Amino acid sequence: MTAREPGPIDADKLRDDFEILSRTVRDDRPLVYLDSGATSQKPRQVLDAERDFYERHNAAVHRGAHQLAEEATDHYESARATIASFIGGRSDEVVFTKNATEAINLVAYAMSNAATAGETYSRFRIGPGDEVLVTEMEHHANLVPWQELCRRTGATLRWFSVTEEGRLDLSNMDDLVNERTKIVALAHQSNVLGTVNPVRTVAARAHEFGALVLLDAAQSVPHVPVDVTELGADFLAFSGHKMLGPNGIGVLWGRPELLAAMPPFITGGSMIGTVYIDRATWADPPQRFEAGVPMAPQAVGLAAACDYLSAVGMANVRDHERALTEYALERLGALDGVRLLGPADGEARGGTFSFVVDDIHPHDVGQVLDDQGLAVRVGHHCAWPLHRRFEVVATTRASLYLYNTYADVDALAEGITEAQRFFGAVPVREKGR
Amino acid sequence: MTAREPGPIDADKLRDDFEILSRTVRDDRPLVYLDSGATSQKPRQVLDAERDFYERHNAAVHRGAHQLAEEATDHYESARATIASFIGGRSDEVVFTKNATEAINLVAYAMSNAATAGETYSRFRIGPGDEVLVTEMEHHANLVPWQELCRRTGATLRWFSVTEEGRLDLSNMDDLVNERTKIVALAHQSNVLGTVNPVRTVAARAHEFGALVLLDAAQSVPHVPVDVTELGADFLAFSGHKMLGPNGIGVLWGRPELLAAMPPFITGGSMIGTVYIDRATWADPPQRFEAGVPMAPQAVGLAAACDYLSAVGMANVRDHERALTEYALERLGALDGVRLLGPADGEARGGTFSFVVDDIHPHDVGQVLDDQGLAVRVGHHCAWPLHRRFEVVATTRASLYLYNTYADVDALAEGITEAQRFFGAVPVREKGR
Amino acid sequence: MRLDAMYQEIILDHYRNPHNKGLREPHDGEAHHVNPTCGDEVTLRVSLTPSGGDVIDGSATVRDVSYDSMGCSISQASASVLTDLLIGRSVDEGMRMLDAFTEMMHSKGEAEPDEDVLEDAVAFVGVSKYPARIKCALLAWMAWKDATVQSMQSVSNDSREGGDVPESAS
Amino acid sequence: MRLDAMYQEIILDHYRNPHNKGLREPHDGEAHHVNPTCGDEVTLRVSLTPSGGDVIDGSATVRDVSYDSMGCSISQASASVLTDLLIGRSVDEGMRMLDAFTEMMHSKGEAEPDEDVLEDAVAFVGVSKYPARIKCALLAWMAWKDATVQSMQSVSNDSREGGDVPESAS
Ligand SMILES: Cc1ncc(COP(=O)(O)O)c(C=O)c1O
Ligand SMILES: Cc1ncc(COP(=O)(O)O)c(C=O)c1O
């Protein structure tokens, strides 16, 4: 345990808003939740907002002339405005999807749909000879959809490598980004390494060649202030459930002129202009991309999550996690036989720590941690190619959020030591402490 | 008002479970909710189940080794089992989507993806010369995705007509269903006419030619007992929010051998077998079709909705709505100047009533009803081609559910009469009463 | 009853007995607008008279407005009221009225509209409480704006070319 | 501490000092299994001896089991325990053990496994409380089943053809 300066956030106080954080697991161990990279917990305020919608205003949005339908529509569109302004965007630039995965698939499918969607949508066409550029550190959600786009269209997939330190290898960027490049899809922050990527550098080069830039912001929007007007990206995708919001809602932000020039993905009700039995025309964005009765209660919940985060202050969230990250790097770095994937210093990295412990399988590490009440993730974290690059099958990952404390980091370090003791892997001591 | 035998459901009592049904609208009018065809209201039990998941078991499903992740996975998969058995299916036949719209798009996109997905998936290939068959009464959700499939693949779209009585015109079925037919997509129950379609007749003919049959059950699963083993369909799509469940969750049921032979739609995490940087293989169904962190809380809520409906008894729900339907047909039929689209008798029809009032625009009818606290829907109800067929731009639609009462039907009839009085359209009297 | 606040007597009168309905000649511009939420439509024609000389600008007079339409009471009444108000005014005055009307319609029923500016069109203030109906009231006004812009172009061209009013613009 | 109930001493011993690890010849069947949730794998070989004459059936003896593998403590220990238990038994006995083991693993920690049937394998009962780890314990057993089925086919064929044991099956 270490005595520390009080940070910008009083996490202990804030934890009162999260009912689940006071529960115990495994024979009355207090829960230490270090798996926010997978999904975050939700404060009472978010759950209340969603429930209030159901109990007072529930109706099908954009589809009725009665008072409930008006109220539901109003709540849904206000939620859109709140979420848009949370990332520095405008309402008409925000499309609701079910998660980040759907948001990315939306763009990938729109690009193959452009082949048959007529001249209006020719901006998005792609085919043999064209290139799609990703990185070796992508989450499967920002990799497999592009593999599939290439298979559907005959385009070629290329990728940035990752350095031993867990940074994007930009040394061959001039070759990788060229006049054949149609879209560059990359993570803002890696869900395994914590690395924050130099988005503006890559975007600037991509835009020289008229390529589109899609940012997988699933691990950045929840943790740092994000302003779409500053990033240089054309599209931004993220999920509600990783940022205190409900499951079942995600966001695709896009430049309005691009959204307007993009053919639809999922088709059905509410996204149409006119429909004849054999053909249809499309509504303007964002409706064009929101077929079916939308997840209005979830949108309202996500807006409440944005309000919660804004009240805490995203700069404070960032600073709090930075301080914890420095501390975690120090504590983990002091452990013998523990190898961290990703940057060892706090510069341009978030609070995500994936590691291997010598001679102990990550799943066994996770099991010992679980036994002590620590919730971490084990496996390839949906980034199998990245694990291959580091020649490991799996890692154990701890990921932090605004409700985590120094004590949580202490518990992690002690938990790893306990795993080593349990499996007799290394002498029970921390180096240099 | 009419005195009636108590039916199989005590709707007045059951309404206590629905907080919103006791609210007032427009200057303290009690709410009369007649828009369940658009979306249903949710009982306390469903909202409690969802909240309990968030407050006690929330974690990313299928992705962690800690206790919360175990519990979350367990709740998610139990929910799948409950929902599967609600429709007479098995767990591995149930795929979760965000709504019925996505479920239908899933099959339509899988069919075009089959072109490039390799031999394993050749069963789903479709191209020029092949035919896709729909009906003139489809909701846009079960029409536009097929138009788009045809555009992507060069296949031809054909359709069943609708008779003046609002029934499917089967007179040219022998021509429409033939050896070129690859899939027949039709509504189980029309969201405008209430008509219940002769699914087994159509399916039998389709299967003679090896065509697939997809049933849009968005308006049937909520209202009548549905058993997938009896319908003869290969796929069944429906939405949670229309059956007392949360928004943001839908279901695609499919025959297991077909799901196994079907390439994926949305790709990303959790749906993969192995992933290399340039290619991937797929998990078995249902995971193959569930990319990304799933909407576990919503699945839990939908399972609670199924439990609620099962406790009431789906046969009782059906009988209750049948009785109300007979009564509504009688009351509406007695009004001068009111023309009902769809079957005038209760045989093979559900409790959905779309009508036009002579000389009053449907939107104005809806406005007067709204003013009296009645929530109905106006417009084309996402079935524009069907409205064209009946040569109307729009209709006013009232739709019933288990919590509606005879008094609600009375309020509707009186509301229409009031609209006629207000606009001076017809003499204020009901014919033959 | 809130219904009466929305469907004011003036609105119902115009709905039952619309003014200037039926397309007329001559016209300089025509616009066709559809309300996508309900499928209702209006076709509206405008004819202008230059205020003096060949120059066509905001000071031109709206000589005639006629229309054909299909829709709800609000959209029908709004088109009818519009023709009464705009025929005989200058284009500038009409555009100012349009702005004031649009602003009122987005006021959620909170506006205290200036009857000196909007005259009979103030009757629609109650409609602005119902989001789903705002487009109904605005439909004809948007069509008028488009048709007028078109008219100004077509009249200017004619003046420059010294030609006749074309039989059908747009 | 629940951890001790899961990682019983027997399991940790086999994990630290696995028995029969390393692929051996001769073998009649070989199976390679991957645990899709973690990417871990096992390759397992089986060699059988007919119980008498040419007929190969459930009464055949498991002459040898060897394996190579990569994975967590549970999967490693399970493979090791399996070889100890199955070498020298009849195929029928092995299959019965497999059934009992599978049943125990799906018992969510509720089973009171029969030590007479499962012997050292009862140590894995604690693992069955952890759904994410059940596959770890079953991995080698599933591979043994496949390899054995294969072995029986290959030995029967050999017997019928009177040939030698093939160098590599599967
Ligand atoms: C018959 C029918 N099919 C499909 C749908 C689409 O459902 P959802 O909007 O929930 O995807 C609806 C309801 O809107 C419907 O009534
Ligand atoms: C970097 C990154 N991208 C995309 C995703 C996918 O998010 P979701 O599963 O919510 O669609 C995740 C999380 O799983 C992620 O960490």
Ligand code: FES
């Ligand atoms: S409802 Fe169509 S214009 Fe008013």
Ligand code: FES
């Ligand atoms: S974690 Fe891979 S086999 Fe146990």
